Amino acid sequence: MLNHYPLWKNLFIFFVLLVAVVYALPNLYPEDPSVQISHDSGELPAGLQTQVESALNQNNISSKGIESNELQQLLVRFDKEEKQLAAADELKSALGSNHVVALNLAPAVPQWLKSLNASPMNLGLDLRGGVHFLLQVDMNAAVQKALDGYEDSFRSTLRENKVRYNSVNHDGDTITVKFRDQENYTAGLKELKDEYRSDIDFSELEIEKGFALQAAFKPAARTELQTFAVQQNITTLRKRVNELGVAEPVIQRQGVDRIVVQLPGVQDTAEAKIILGATATLEFHLVDEQGDAYLAQQSGQIPIGDKLYFERDGTPVLLKRKSMLSGDRITDAASGIDQDSAGPAVFITLDGQGSRQFHDVTSENVKRLMAVVFIENKTEYYKDENGELQRRERKVEEVINIARIQEPLSKRFQITGLDSTREARNLALLLRAGALAAPISIIEERTVGPSLGQQNIDQGKKSVLLGLILVMVFMVIYYRVFGLFANAALIANLVMIIAILSMIPGATLTLPGIAGIVLTVGMAVDANVLIFERIREELRNGNSPQASIHSGYAKALSTIADANVTTLIAAIVLFTFGTGPIKGFAVTLSIGIVCSMFTAIMGTRALVNLIYGGKKSPVLAI
Secondary structure (H helix, E strand, O other), X not given: OOOXXXXXXXXXXXXXXXXXXXXXXXXXXXXXXXEEEEEOOOOOOOOHHHHHHHHHHHOOOOOOEEEEOOOOOEEEEOOOHHHHHHHHHHHHHHHOOOEEEEEEEEOOOOHHHHOOOOOOXXXXXXXXXEEEEEEEEOHHHHHHHHHHHHHHHHHHHHHHOOOOOOEEEEEOOEEEEEEOOHHHHHHHHHHHHHHHOOOEEEEEEOOOOOEEEEEEEOHHHHHHHHHHHHHHHHHHHHHHHHXXXXXXXXXXXXXXXXXXXXXXXXXXXXXXXXXXXXXXXXXXXXXXXXXXHHHHHHHOOOOOOEEEEXXXXXXXXXXXXXXXXXXHHEEEEEEEEOOOOOOEEEXXXXXXXXXXXXXXXXXXXXXXXXXXXXXXXXXXXXXXOOOOEEEEEEEEEEEEEEEEOOOOOOOEEEEOOOOOHHHHHHHHHHHHHOOOOOXXXXXXXXXEOOOOOHHHHHHHHHHHHHHXXXXXXXXXXXXXXXXXXXXXXXXXXXXXXXXXXHHOOOOEEOHHHHHHHHHHHHHHHHHHXXXXXXXXXHHXXXXXXXXXXXXXXHHHHHHHHHHHHHHHHHHHHHHHHOOOHHHHHHHHHHHHHHHHHHHHHHHHHHHHHHHHOOOOOOOOOO
């Protein structure tokens, strides 16, 4: 009796191991600390690389290289994080607000591996680090936005109750309502108190002519409003991060008005920075076709009820101050190409209330011009008189499209006038995820080192390596040549796990994931111990070496399968009902179980057959 694998099975094992080695190789190449630069237009301006090189040379910062990629981004590589951080500060100041400068960890994988779509596995913040953002919520803007809403509500309440008033305006943290006479003042105060007494404090305001009341948020209502703004922003940021496809992100509140966002395994940090920090939304306004926008620009006198905006080419345009529709009524948005102009477009879907509102207002204004206003907050960096890098927020409101209303618009429509397909894609993402309840600004951005500290990680590597060596030495001493087979299977098992984690899109290895790998390594050795002890038992019972090998693998298989299948079921349950780190543990445990079954049974059997399978009466070194 001889033990042989058919040729196809040997070739299959060799092919699987070869693929595993190729796709595990990228993990041997450390990533370069880099600065990634992109332009708001989606295309790199001519001369940008020269400008970057000049800024670095002026500050005596050397780089490993500068390259551009297919995503129209400039990547500057460095050999140390200190140079990366210094370069980022200088480039932010030198390039201006039209460029996005972000920190990145750029893969250094050779081109031949990239051509095979081989890339290193993503490591969580607790192992590799990643991107850390500290965001600050503009609480005052949240209050002002709410006061804008109350301003319109006050007007509606007074009109519905037929109370005559002169004006309703808000200035600072209060709303002032002016009346012509005492009678309307008394009636207006009563109606407003009845409607808004739970959130608003009302008081009399002395003015020269007429009567007025002042409204301000109660302290409790103001606090509740600001808390809601932070919570709503966290919800919106989670939606945006989901759109980016980040695995196991951390998004949580810190203090009263700050939010921490940690994104492990992110490759394009510039894109993440744009999406997280953006407050882009849309508003639809009627154009004042009777007004003279150029005269208003020159004189500074804006007609009552109007506001002066500018198109992207600098052309002034007068729009009605009251918006027809705002971005918070948008439920879905998708980017695409306009069939008429072949330019980038965003296809928008409204909710029920927004659909009815937009249909009514466009029905009343058919044949009139309507403008789409694109609104976003931009962060600018500059150096003060002391040379310290400072930042400031700038609100940008641009008219991106003016069109005549040909027919009533309802639930679905499209907008055009965007600069690039990238801008259309980002705007669609932001509209899908929802508008932020209050503007946020990135006050801290950095690449995060491992949370355990580099010293602990180095010690951890040493301990794992020492443990692995001790196990391998024990297997060789105790099982001799068969111990070498088990060690080869153990190494192959680790390589296969790393390769599979590298091949799965979005997979992120964290500390709990490493715990799952360590557990499967132990189980892989256990499987070989069971097989080898069974072979020893067969030899002691007087069976021939070939029969002992065959019986050892055959009889141990049921025990090994039972233990592994039971553990696999537990891993599936953990993945189904667990969250975050528990899922990471379950994924690596499941992968490790399948790999260990392959290497411990088929892998070692192939080696045993290769060395002993062709001999009639071999002496087994076990």
